[in-house]
Amino acid sequence: MSPARSLQQGTRYRAAIAATAAMTVSALAAGCSVANSNHSDAASPDTLRIVLPQEPPTLEPCDASLTSTGVVVRSNITEPLVERNADTGDLEPKLAESWEQTSGNVWTFRIRPGVTFSDGSVFDAADAAFSIDRAVNSTIGCDVDGYVFGDDPLVVAAVDPGTVTVTTPTADPILPLRISFVEMVPTTTDAQDKVREPIGTGPYRVDYWDHGQRLSLVRNDTYWGSVPEYARAIYQWRTEGSVRAAMVTNDEAELATYLGPEDGAGDLGVAYPNNETTALRMQANEPPLDDYRIREAIDYSVNRSGIVKALFQGLGDPAAQLVGSSIVGFDPALQPTPYDPGRAAALVAEAKADGVPVDKEIRLIGRTGQFPKINETIEAIQNALSEAGLNVKIEMMDTAGQMQYQIRPFPDAGPVLLMIQHGNQAGDAQFTVDQYMRSDGYQSYFGTNTYDARIDAAEELVGDARQDAFAAVLADEPTELRQFAYIAHMNAVLAKSPSVRYEPNSATGDEMRLSEMTRADTDASS
Known part of the structure; x- marks a missing residue:
């Protein structure tokens, strides 16, 4: 794999979005006129x-x-x-x-x-x-x-x-x-x-x-x-x-798709795992997020079980990794980081005593409508981070605004915590780690040469060896990078x-x- 692949993939991804938008406008101009439609549903x-x-x-x-x-x-x-x-x-x-x-x-x-x-x-x-x-x-x-x-x-x-x-x-x-x-x-x-x-x-x-x-x-x-x-x-x-x-x-x-538990499908609602995992991505090249203790404190501040139970109404599972159970590389033995507000506050205080600017404003960015109860989830996390001693400001954006922070090149406007939702359609962890965990991944803030080499080695394998290698890569992300605070493997609701x-x-x-x-x-x- 080319070392520049992830960055160039990001360029291609943005080109695809632009081409799609242009095509849609063209189609609207040249397509069927709805006013003249006599079709019936x-x-x-x-x-x-x-x-x-x-x-x-x-x-x-x-x-x-x-x-x-x-x-x-x-x-x-x-x-x-x-x-x-x-x-x-x-x-x-x-x-x-x-x-x-x-x-x-x-x-x-x-x-x-x-x-x-x-x-x-x-x-x-x-x-x-x-x-x-x-x-x-x-x-x-x-x-x-x-x-x-x-x-x-x-x-x-x-x-x-x-x-x-x-x-x-x-x-x-x-x-x-x-x-x-x-x-x-x-x-x-x-x-x-x-x-x-x-x-x-x-x-x-x-x-x-x-x-x-x-x-x-x-x-x-x-x-x-x-x-x-x-x-x-x-x-x-x-x-x-x-x-x-x-x-x-x-x-x-x-049939109706992409419903939340609060949308009123009642007995006609069918819940199912949708491959999506929510997480906070941390910009670790900007103070105070460049201090590992602060990133660890953020991880300890997330009440995953409480969010899933109270906000998602049980439609999901607390997450310990960025891929779901159907993906090659998923490790069922991994346990989510425990909710420990006392430990979070102690880590922030320790970093502050060492001169880390914990009072510097951190932008917590979410996308409007990203998933059901996104606003309440963001607010719960902000409150927990504030109690830990961090200065966090919420910014909700539309898709276009949030995408500026999702893919490279990122704006020079940190430090940023970005709410992401990743769905691996392909079923293999390579499509997750290449994007989100490589040092040059087009949806990754940072990484290390050592971690990149482990990813390269895993990608050359097949079968059980591939599963084991990717499981180890994902298991070690919190110690080698800690770029993410994983939140939940999501469920969706279909009305039928x-x-x-x-x-x-x-x-x-x-x-x-x-x-x-x-x-x-x-x-x-x-």
Whole structure:
């Protein structure tokens, strides 16, 4: 891995956001006029109505690692070669029947025969090679490139219609996992720009998109796999969680996502782990946060159990690490830092006696609407830090403002405590530590060469050795860096109509597969 990868990934990430925003504005200008729409979202046994917190900014498949895009696109409109099982973490065949590491730097994928795109064209290795090259090697600012892949280009080749090879600059033991983030599109897709309504191999295709109103997917009659039960899915969006919940309770929708326990879903609410972990990230290159004792005091000041119980209403678990239980590298033996306000105050007093400027104002930054009860959580932490003897000021920002402090280059305006919420979609700790714990990670304030070397060593391993190495890296973060005060592994709430059978899992927030949803009034086995 290039030492500059994380910083350059941050640049690519910001480019992807800018490109997405530009594309959205363009689509709004050129897209369907909602005033002229005569589409209906009336209830029908064959139609699934879903309400989201926001309209997808794009349906571009190479941006499907954006949560608001992926929840509609991934495994519905488009599909990858390889798919990760959210329950087991195993990689499973999708548009590739098999794959193997045929040499140190080369992975070979065998393409599933008999697959067609929704426009009727045949899917083969040429499309797979094109899709990977477009997502990873192009300059169109794909989010999957910044999130999953590094700086070095891949060499992709269609050996024959049923075989595609991917060559990496150095051996990459988790390339198939990375490839699982690349959605397949036909070679006719624009290679120089992002697309508004993609063509894919999935069980659904885009029917219509009334911008600002609704988005409809209809069953793809040429789909190669099992026929999904619902003929159509209609997505709408409402900002307020209570409104989304009410739409389900009032039979205006069958599913509503990203709810909090206070949003009123009642008996229709289904809680599930959502892969998100909340934490305070500490700017340890600015006094007083550059003193380890102050960072340790902040960690001791966080009442994790109290926050989960009182504010999250039990929907979560106190966290001892930045990854959840479904991620390679998670260590179930780690215990959260105990809540010890006396110890916190003693550490602050000791640092003050040594001349550390503990009275210097520390900015505690949160993002409005980041998760349910974010304001109350921030206020509880500020109060605890004040009691420990620190001078902390709360600043709540919108997404654009908070993102300035989330990714490099960071503003020169510290010291800062930043509330983060990290969801590892990929299922491997590498995607966490590269971003948040490397000395040059694009969401990391600092690190050490020694810790970076341990990360490098873990990333070269596979199987149990990889699990053990990453577990050790994560376990030692508090002693080697203590950049974070972990708070909670979060649960989400989905409102679900009794008419629908669906079991959400840890991937639901990023990838909500319509094919897994069936009507409760039918026998799913028939």
